[in-house]
Amino acid sequence: MCSLRSLSTWSSLYHLFNTSRGLLPDDCSFPSHSMDGGEKPHPRVQSVYDAWLASRVLGRGELLVPGAHRKFSLLNIKLALFIVHNCAYDFFSHILSLNPVRTSVMMALNIIRSIFPAFRGYSQALIIDELQSLITSGNFTWTRLLHLVATELVRRIFESLLDSFAVANETIVMDSARFHVEYVQMEQRVRLDIPTLSDSAVRDLLHESDLFARSFSGSGFGLLSPLDFIHIISLVTELLSHTLLILSLTGGATHYGVLLLSIFSATLPLLVTCIGCPQPHSETLYTPREARAADRQEKMRNLAYNDAHRPEIELFGLGDWILKTWASARKVVLDSEQSQQLRDSSLLSKLNFSDFLFALQNIPLVLLLQTSSASLGSLTLYRSSIQSVILTSRNLLATSRMVFQGIFFMSAFCAGKTLKPKMQPDEQDAVYYHPSPHGATITARGLSYTYPGCSEPALRDVSFTLRAGETLAIVGYNGSGKSTLAKILLRIMDHDLGDLVVNGFDIRRYNPADYHQHLTAVFQGFSKFNTTVRENVGMGRVEKIRSRSTIDTAIHLAEADNVVDSLPYGLRTLLETPGFEMMSYSGSGCMGSLRHHGLSGGEWQRLSIARAFMRANEPQVDLLLFDEPTSSLDAHAQNQIFDTIDKISRSPTTGARIKSCIFITHRLSTARRADKVALMKNGVSTSPPAFQRPD
Numbered sequence: 001m002c003s004l005r006s007l008s009t010w011s012s013l014y015h016l017f018n019t020s021r022g023l024l025p026d027d028c029s030f031p032s033h034s035m036d037g038g039e040k041p042h043p044r045v046q047s048v049y050d051a052w053l054a055s056r057v058l059g060r061g062e063l064l065v066p067g068a069h070r071k072f073s074l075l076n077i078k079l080a081l082f083i084v085h086n087c088a089y090d091f092f093s094h095i096l097s098l099n100p101v102r103t104s105v106m107m108a109l110n111i112i113r114s115i116f117p118a119f120r121g122y123s124q125a126l127i128i129d130e131l132q133s134l135i136t137s138g139n140f141t142w143t144r145l146l147h148l149v150a151t152e153l154v155r156r157i158f159e160s161l162l163d164s165f166a167v168a169n170e171t172i173v174m175d176s177a178r179f180h181v182e183y184v185q186m187e188q189r190v191r192l193d194i195p196t197l198s199d200s201a202v203r204d205l206l207h208e209s210d211l212f213a214r215s216f217s218g219s220g221f222g223l224l225s226p227l228d229f230i231h232i233i234s235l236v237t238e239l240l241s242h243t244l245l246i247l248s249l250t251g252g253a254t255h256y257g258v259l260l261l262s263i264f265s266a267t268l269p270l271l272v273t274c275i276g277c278p279q280p281h282s283e284t285l286y287t288p289r290e291a292r293a294a295d296r297q298e299k300m301r302n303l304a305y306n307d308a309h310r311p312e313i314e315l316f317g318l319g320d321w322i323l324k325t326w327a328s329a330r331k332v333v334l335d336s337e338q339s340q341q342l343r344d345s346s347l348l349s350k351l352n353f354s355d356f357l358f359a360l361q362n363i364p365l366v367l368l369l370q371t372s373s374a375s376l377g378s379l380t381l382y383r384s385s386i387q388s389v390i391l392t393s394r395n396l397l398a399t400s401r402m403v404f405q406g407i408f409f410m411s412a413f414c415a416g417k418t419l420k421p422k423m424q425p426d427e428q429d430a431v432y433y434h435p436s437p438h439g440a441t442i443t444a445r446g447l448s449y450t451y452p453g454c455s456e457p458a459l460r461d462v463s464f465t466l467r468a469g470e471t472l473a474i475v476g477y478n479g480s481g482k483s484t485l486a487k488i489l490l491r492i493m494d495h496d497l498g499d500l501v502v503n504g505f506d507i508r509r510y511n512p513a514d515y516h517q518h519l520t521a522v523f524q525g526f527s528k529f530n531t532t533v534r535e536n537v538g539m540g541r542v543e544k545i546r547s548r549s550t551i552d553t554a555i556h557l558a559e560a561d562n563v564v565d566s567l568p569y570g571l572r573t574l575l576e577t578p579g580f581e582m583m584s585y586s587g588s589g590c591m592g593s594l595r596h597h598g599l600s601g602g603e604w605q606r607l608s609i610a611r612a613f614m615r616a617n618e619p620q621v622d623l624l625l626f627d628e629p630t631s632s633l634d635a636h637a638q639n640q641i642f643d644t645i646d647k648i649s650r651s652p653t654t655g656a657r658i659k660s661c662i663f664i665t666h667r668l669s670t671a672r673r674a675d676k677v678a679l680m681k682n683g684v685s686t687s688p689p690a691f692q693r694p695d
């Protein structure tokens with residue numbers, strides 16, 4: 001492991017690392033001790049995640065914008081080496097294992113093909129020499145010339161065939177690598193929970209990980225493919241082959257001076273390019289203000305282009321405001337890009353030094369002509385080899401820069417795989433959820449929760465008890481914390497303080513995925529999926545998504561039969577969700593062009609209730625939670641739904657309660673149905689401990 005102790009930015013890293021503790025993988029540790037002798041405390045870069053985080057530190061507590069390029073500094077080189085040591089090997093050996101033969105062939109072909117240019121130059125030099133000798137000897141014959149041209153043609157055909165095979169093979173290797181990387185990306189997204197995903201460091205990490213994944217399909221913001229590590233090897237081989245050619249042409253002590261002059265004149269343009277424009281991408285120089293402007297510019301653009309917002313944009317006359325805000329943000333971004341370009345177009349590059357230096361390379365050529373009896377072919381070869389050395393070196397430099405950036409994006413990808421969802425309990429603490437046959441028992445004591453970045457808690461000191469089979473109604477003013485409490489009870493979010501015990505165990509000891517199998521819920525802001533009715537409902541229990549009878553039962557329980565019957569394709573009707581509405585404005589009446597069909601708010605709500613009912617009847621489900629499930633329904637429909645909920649929560653044989661039930665409501669008539677009512681006010685539960693339901 002590389003030692004990174006002596007690096008100068010440790011103090012700012014220390015601050016950042018400490019603020020990022022909560023989202024790190026298990027294998028990270030953060031010693032918080034001060035070192036003796038007045039040295040500042042520092043974290044140890046122990047994991048790829050640490051290295052990724054460290055590479056983003058700008059100083060003064062600021063971080064690089066996600067996707068920005070890292071400076072080529074000593075610190076970053078050390079971090080890159082650490083990443084390569086700890087993650088690149090595993091990553092590439094995994095890629096190799098996906099397609100071992102083809103990947104090996106790809107690497108071999110890359111190296112073989114890199115020798116071709118030198119070989120091509122040599123072969124052409126042979127033709128020129130042959131022609132020269134034929135002309136000077138006066139024995140010129142067309143047959144001899146045609147023979148030479150035919151040989152060259154065969155060589156080229158062979159080269160092209162090998163090229164097309166190599167490209168086809170590389171496409172297959174890249175496709176399987178791309179699939180693997182995209183799969184891991186998708187897996188990360190679905191595996192991580194809300195608290196983890198809402199962390200800004202995790203979001204940045206996933207952003208860079210996405211860039212890495214996209215670079216496999218060649219659309220990663222100017223990145224070369226990560227497999228261009230191999231490209232570097234082939235470029236080095238190409239460089240070596242040209243150098244060997246030059247050496248063979250200039251062999252002998254008399255030519256060393258000429259050779260040195262050639263190398264000097266060949267590398268000078270590169271040095272000038274490096275000095276002239278050290279930063280390859282303007283993103284690097286984005287200040288936080290510019291990054292905010294870039295973000296705002298994108299948001300305004302989305303507002304202008306997204307049809308879902310069109311009605312409110314028109315109604316509230318937001319057009320001018322969007323345009324003005326976009327324009328001022330865009331100007332900041334353009335100014336930043338302009339000043340970057342001005343820096344790039346330095347005096348040196350304006351004078352076009354490169355061209356001048358290219359011309360310099362003719363001097364060694366002239367010297368060579370004077371000091372040797374070299375043939376025309378070898379002189380041509382010499383000239384083209386020198387040019388190739390320059391171009392290959394340039395390519396090598398550009399590729400190395402890309403790979404250098406790619407290393408950090410790869411670290412984001414590798415670190416993303418080790419991110420542990422915040423709500424997942426440690427293995428030694430985890431317990432399986434055992435559903436109670438009489439419904440879940442919940443005891444909450446002093447629950448408090450503050451949303452990240454907020455100063456005021458959304459919940460403070462909330463306590464209540466729900467016995468097995470009881471029904472609790474949570475009522476309260478807007479913003480009083482009802483939905484927040486629901487999300488904590490549903491284990492979508494984790495409380496900060498207090499105890500929450502469900503069926504005898506601290507809720508934190510349940511794995512969220514296991515816990516969720518034993519409850520069902522309707523969220524206040526439920527999802528409207530842009531898919532068929534069948535899938536919108538069936539997603540409540542995906543293993544039964546193809547079961548017509550289960551879906552029909554759920555729809556029937558939610559009193560949504562009429563909704564489905566009125567749709568032109570019944571369960572197969574594609575539903576139009578906000579954002580897709582404009583598709584049916586095109587004049588095809590009720591039907592959109594793609595069989596999309598809109599629903600009213602109440603109809604959508606019935607489908608969301610049907611989704612929850614997909615699993616409500618299951619014996620392992622012992623808690624039903626509904627967050628304003630009937631807010632868009634009329635009084636009659638609301639009563640019907642609550643009658644159904646009551647029926648589901650009872651045993652069909654004995655009528656005894658077998659499921660506990662919590663519903664959040666603003667309606668007194670609904671609250672009256674509950675055994676208990678909790679009144680929420682400013683995040684505090686102020687209700688009497690028990691409220692007896694009037695008979």
Ligand SMILES: Nc1ncnc2c1ncn2[C@@H]1O[C@H](COP(=O)(O)OP(=O)(O)OP(=O)(O)O)[C@@H](O)[C@H]1O
Pocket residue numbers: 451452454458476477478479480481482483484485524680
């Ligand atoms: N994602 C969030 N980030 C920050 N603050 C939030 C977030 N969601 C809710 N809040 C805040 O938490 C507090 C409680 O919100 P919550 O949604 O729980 O209220 P509620 O009682 O369900 O309101 P309503 O009756 O309007 O549905 C509010 O002050 C709200 O602004």
